Amino acid sequence: MKNLTLVTLLPLFILLLLPAYRASVSATSPFQTPKNIEYIKTSCNTTTYPRLCYRSLSIYASKINSSPRLLADTALNVTHKATASGSRLMKNISRIHGLTRKEAAAVADCMEVIGNSVDELQQSIGELGHINRTNFDITMSDIQTWVSAALTDDDTCIDGFEGRAMDGKVKNMVRRHVVRIAHLTSNALAIINKYASNPSNRP
Ligand SMILES: *[C@@H]1O[C@H](CO)[C@@H](O)[C@H](O)[C@H]1NC(C)=O
Ligand SMILES: *[C@@H]1O[C@H](CO)[C@@H](O)[C@H](O)[C@H]1NC(C)=O
Ligand SMILES: *[C@@H]1O[C@H](CO)[C@@H](O)[C@H](O)[C@H]1NC(C)=O
Numbered sequence: 001m002k003n004l005t006l007v008t009l010l011p012l013f014i015l016l017l018l019p020a021y022r023a024s025v026s027a028t029s030p031f032q033t034p035k036n037i038e039y040i041k042t043s044c045n046t047t048t049y050p051r052l053c054y055r056s057l058s059i060y061a062s063k064i065n066s067s068p069r070l071l072a073d074t075a076l077n078v079t080h081k082a083t084a085s086g087s088r089l090m091k092n093i094s095r096i097h098g099l100t101r102k103e104a105a106a107v108a109d110c111m112e113v114i115g116n117s118v119d120e121l122q123q124s125i126g127e128l129g130h131i132n133r134t135n136f137d138i139t140m141s142d143i144q145t146w147v148s149a150a151l152t153d154d155d156t157c158i159d160g161f162e163g164r165a166m167d168g169k170v171k172n173m174v175r176r177h178v179v180r181i182a183h184l185t186s187n188a189l190a191i192i193n194k195y196a197s198n199p200s201n202r203p
């Protein structure tokens, strides 16, 4: 009889504890649940830089809510935002007095290619917003082309600082930012490729 009471009370006990568990989950971030966080983890798992992917997307877990479309959208948005900020940084760096001629030339090249990258990502976000049943293949193919081009632009900027006699602060500052942007872009491309290749994502 005693055991029976315990067994019947157990579900009630769990029910009473559930709000406390929910509260402890929401304490870290308002609406994240184990399920939508797990979705980000699994999706990031197949990218080139999984930890950066998780760090950049997990804060949007509740908004993405396990939707492949919103994941692709958010990965592009995050990459676009970082690249636009990188573009502004290049403009700032170009105004630094006392750049060597080589540094000034490399920074000018970066300003141009990172600017192109911002446009390509912007265009990709716009196109993804107009995707439908009839234009799915061509639209995804365009987006893959643009995001690949954005990644090439980032690499072009980084390469501009290699092999020239530049070991200073400017090179390190540019590299630190643009390498991160390139990694975010590479991750976004992996997410886009996966989205495009899954037939169940067709609208
Ligand atoms: C990535 O996914 C595979 C298969 O789902 C799993 O075996 C592996 O443990 C995962 N790795 C990480 C780092 O989550
Ligand atoms: C991505 O950015 C666009 C434009 O800024 C915005 O309208 C859209 O809601 C964003 N998408 C996600 C999933 O955050
Ligand atoms: C660029 O410079 C402006 C003005 O000095 C500053 O407000 C801004 O934060 C800088 N942006 C970046 C990305 O460095």
Ligand SMILES: *[C@@H]1O[C@H](CO)[C@@H](O)[C@H](O)[C@H]1NC(C)=O
Pocket: 130, 131, 132, 133, 134, 135
């Ligand atoms: C799909 O979008 C294109 C524009 O990209 C438009 O011309 C076409 O009518 C749309 N098709 C459907 C089925 O909505």
